[in-house]
Amino acid sequence: MDSSLVEGGLNVTLTIRLLMHGKVSVMACNSGARINISEGNCPERIITLAGPTTSIFKAFSMIIEKLEEDISTSMTNSTATSKPPVTMRLVVPASQCGSLIGKGGCKIKEIRESAGAQVQVAGDMLPNSTERAITVAGTPQSIIECVKQICVVMLESPPKGVTIPYRPKPSGSPVIFAGGQAYAVQGQHAIPQPDVSEGPSLTKLHQLAMQQSPFPIAHSNQGFQAGMDASAQTGSHELTIPNDLIGCIIGRQGAKINEIRQMSGAQIKIANPVEGSTDRQVTITGSHASISLAEYLINAR
Template identity: 85%
Template sequence: MENQIHFGDQIPQFCTDAQVAVMDSGVIEGGLNVTLTIRLLMHGKEVGSIIGKKGESVKKMREESGARINISEGNCPERIITLAGPTTAIFKAFSMIIEKLEEDISSSMTNSTATSKPPVTLRIVVPASQCGSLIGKGGCKIKEIRESTGAQVQVAGDMLPNSTERAITIAGTPQSIIECVKQICVVMLESPPKGVTIPYRPKPSGSPVIFAGGQSSSAAISPQLTKLHQLAMQQSPFPIAPSNQGFTGIDASAQTSSHEMTIPNDLIGCIIGRQGAKINEIRQMSGAQIKIANPVDGSTDRQVTITGSPASISLAEYLINARLSSEATGLAAN
């Protein structure tokens, strides 16, 4: 039986379309038995190359590296490859993946008229709350990583859809990418993520976004449950703006806007939580301002106003709908 770790069991901290958690540079270089998890975000064609015919390529990587390698299911344009295991095993597997991508580039050059060989490019996924540490004050940290490794590193300004993660794109020679990822791991470990991380899960192309937990067949138990599920399905994906501001890693959407939601009075409690704990948590995670209007005589609903950047509004709305969906699932189970 293959030794696999399933995406979602653990939220890693570094990503080439991946995530990794590491202790410090000494641990990485020394190869001590520290367990890491790396998540890589790759296009389907690249994933097919990693898997190989009848899975032979990925099987070889598992056997030779000793790392656990799991590939997310589904016919999605993008897939998540999760690497887990001791540091030495992780970076062995990581190196083999990069070598494979390098081979593919060389093969594609055979019949190409291009004169220069493109660099290997990878994306890793990182909790947005850690990106500030990775960028550093005035961009000093990311500049240091670029200069010391020779790799190009870009931190996306927007979060990946329906998640609190950002993609980091790394391009360069295989060795520069490996060194770059090691340095990113060190920063991630020194600055753990804040709050709860909602991991990015690629969606099949052209399919509607369905919120996990929101598709309970018991939704028809009561009108209240039906209403809950309708509300839970209203979340919109995060805006992925074309980042003209470059990959600053800072939420550059300085413009502030407002969005209003309507929530039934009898459901508002699950959003507010005991002594306001839940609503404060949503405010903190999203960075948005959230105001719940006082009850209006004769109305069965409450108005909720969310103010902030487009990304923070989308995240706040997503988290509120997640609470409603969770409540619906709980009621359906009773």
């Protein structure tokens, strides 16, 4: 790491989350950084690098070099004439993405130009989380420089509110929450999943949003449904949303509101605009937990 970054206040303890596909091996063990790889039979894995910035960037450089090596190896058995760039995805709280993009995109343009890498911030949050993916592509050196600059911005603009971390899920297994416990629905059974919290902030969110007892693990459709009914004491809650923000919540062709419905399990109805009113009425119906989670996700938007 160059001295200007230390002088710029980056010589601190840092955490970087990377999203990687396929088999992941720990290729940066001797970097001095703490490395954690998410478990589970998923095509995607989250690699978390934590520690002093010098160790973080050493580990990060080793991972990038390995990816570059893999591309070179695949090129020897390929008919392709041009070498593809190394591509890396960071996972960042959505609340920090505004600072990374900057007013009118000025900050991200500055990072692209000075680092010489392509940088793309995803418009949508990753499933069941309040994080977004940032894709960085280029030469190993340009990616490292780009990530250093992203880290400077993230340190200057800490995340706001509660961050729900992205956790890759095996395809085809819906996940539901009850009593602060996550369950994967597989066939007729609800299988308890490892604690979904990564840090105290999410645990607190679950304590607030999921104040209900977990339904029993069932061994038949009937029992499963009964368990869900027992925990589903329904109610409704109304929110007032300014007209100029309603588009953010509905999303393109209703994609966002459908995502919130799916994640929370609540029914959400948005009233038609009333002439002369600057607000829209939103009615959320469901269990106490699903209403709390839906309200949180709407506020996050």
